Amino acid sequence: MEKFGNNCGGREFVDGFDFEANKKLNGEIADLRAQGYEVRVGEKNDPAYDNPEKIEKVYSYLERGGRELREVRNRFIRSNMGRAAVAVVSKIPFISKLAGRWNKELDDFLETYRDELLYGEKETNSQPWHKQRGSASTFLSIGPAFSLAVIEGGKLAFPGRYPTMSGPVGESLFDEKIDGVPLRYMMIEAEVANHDKTQQEAARAVDERINNVREFIKAPVTPKFAEVIKYCMDSLGIRERGDLVKKITIDHILDIDMQNENRSIDDMLVMSFGCGTGLPTLQMLKELKEETGQAPTAILIDQDPLALAAAQNLAKKMGLENNVEIHCHRLFSKFGRPLGLKKVLKGRQVDVMEDSGLREYLPDMVHKN
Numbered sequence: 001m002e003k004f005g006n007n008c009g010g011r012e013f014v015d016g017f018d019f020e021a022n023k024k025l026n027g028e029i030a031d032l033r034a035q036g037y038e039v040r041v042g043e044k045n046d047p048a049y050d051n052p053e054k055i056e057k058v059y060s061y062l063e064r065g066g067r068e069l070r071e072v073r074n075r076f077i078r079s080n081m082g083r084a085a086v087a088v089v090s091k092i093p094f095i096s097k098l099a100g101r102w103n104k105e106l107d108d109f110l111e112t113y114r115d116e117l118l119y120g121e122k123e124t125n126s127q128p129w130h131k132q133r134g135s136a137s138t139f140l141s142i143g144p145a146f147s148l149a150v151i152e153g154g155k156l157a158f159p160g161r162y163p164t165m166s167g168p169v170g171e172s173l174f175d176e177k178i179d180g181v182p183l184r185y186m187m188i189e190a191e192v193a194n195h196d197k198t199q200q201e202a203a204r205a206v207d208e209r210i211n212n213v214r215e216f217i218k219a220p221v222t223p224k225f226a227e228v229i230k231y232c233m234d235s236l237g238i239r240e241r242g243d244l245v246k247k248i249t250i251d252h253i254l255d256i257d258m259q260n261e262n263r264s265i266d267d268m269l270v271m272s273f274g275c276g277t278g279l280p281t282l283q284m285l286k287e288l289k290e291e292t293g294q295a296p297t298a299i300l301i302d303q304d305p306l307a308l309a310a311a312q313n314l315a316k317k318m319g320l321e322n323n324v325e326i327h328c329h330r331l332f333s334k335f336g337r338p339l340g341l342k343k344v345l346k347g348r349q350v351d352v353m354e355d356s357g358l359r360e361y362l363p364d365m366v367h368k369n
Contacts, residue, residue, distance in 0.1 A: 016058070018233065046239050047146055048231050058231040065117040072113045078105060124228055128164050128219035131212040133358030136276030136307040136357075140167040141215050141221075142238050143279050145229040151220035159225070165225075166217040167318065169277075169310050173217070174210070176309035184210065186305035186328060187210045194303055194330055213306065242280035245356050249284050252352055253296060268296035273339075274331055274358035277302040278324070281354070286318050295320065296351065301327045301346060331358070 029039050048055060077084045079257045083102050117123065119130040141148065144167045149160030162168060178186045184206060191202035229235050249270065257265050265288060272281045278300045289295040302308050308326050315324045331339050 036225055042244055043122070045243060046236055048236055051177050051231070054227065054231045055204075055233075055236070057234065058228055062118075062228070062232060068115055068117055069110065072109060073106070075188060076109055076308075081151050082179075088334060124225040125222045126165070126219075126225040126228075128212070128216040129225070132216055136302075136304060137166070137213060137216060137310070139238060139277060139279060140169050140310070141165050141229050142235045143242065144168060145235060145239075148221045148226060148229075150223055150226045154225050160221075164217060164218070164223055165219045166213075168279075168314055170217055171214070173213070173306075173309055173313050176312050178305050178308055178312070178326060183305060183309050190303060190305050190328070209306070241356055242283075245354050246280050246284040246287070249352050249354065250288055253288065254292075256351060265292055265294035267295055269299065269300065269348055270352040271299040271350050271354070272356040272357070273301050273353065275302050275311060276304070276307045277314065278308075279314065280356075282311070282318055282320060282324075285320050285323050289320070289323075295323045297323055297325065299327065299350075301329060301331070301339070301344065303328065303330045339368045 006036065010026055029041070034041050114130070115127065117125050119125075129138065129141055144162060147161040148165070148167060149156060149163050150158035174183060176183055187206040187209070188199065188202045191197050191205050192199060195202075195205075197205065253265060253268060253270075256263065256268065270281070270284075272278060275281060278298070281298050281300065285295045285298055300311050302311075305328050312321075312324070312326050315321050327344050329339050329344075
């Protein structure tokens, strides 16, 4: 936890609709302050805060669906207690494979109910988005949520800058190459390296993912889905986190520029480790360029070639292709050892390093231990 200055005298508190989460988070804040850290609660800048009743409505909707899904899950587990117990000892190598099969079977069983309670046609009608779960593609809807066009009954219900769920990314994504290598080939190699699959298994997984992304790119945004990605707690946190990282980075770069006459912003270097689609970093570069006429070089590192292709695609659309370096590397070993950066940096000094998206990639071993 970084030690931020606190201009509220320690009296501010986190408030929201989830009482238990509020209580836990405020307890963590109090504990950190007791250890001598100065903790600042972020300002509420997201446009969603202008409609607290919609935040409450979406929270209640998701909480109800989540509660019903938990009940279904518990019933399934109770009817398969012996096999469910395997997951408890899943650290043992042989047992871990059995646990993986059990977890997949449980997930597949719940999928029908997820569709019924949330993603199906009678609810948010957002299966193409749901199929992106676990990938950075979901952020392409969440980040620009208030700029997405909304379609109801085949007609435009709300005008927006972007016509589909994928926001600023379209079919040109699949024309991108990473280090001169076609995207599909890079994705297959990443599946083999990161998930221990054979070439055939990896090719099948990649083709399925590409088809899902094409569906995502074409999928319209329904009114219910628009409400969820605008006003759910996760979306608020993701957008606010991105804005905060952007603001801190810009302030720091401008501060370096002001204090050092021998350095220009163009000569500075920032790095995003576990960058995903890189949207917040690219927005930071664009804002700096518009404000000062200069922008640093951004090193974008991720292990997902598709996310990096999206970042590269967005950089071109924003006129920033000369300000980014794309590096596709596995971020952690199976045992949680992070990537060494010497080959990427090549002796260069980084002015800003951000890893706000890194937690999405921590291996299971780290969480379990």
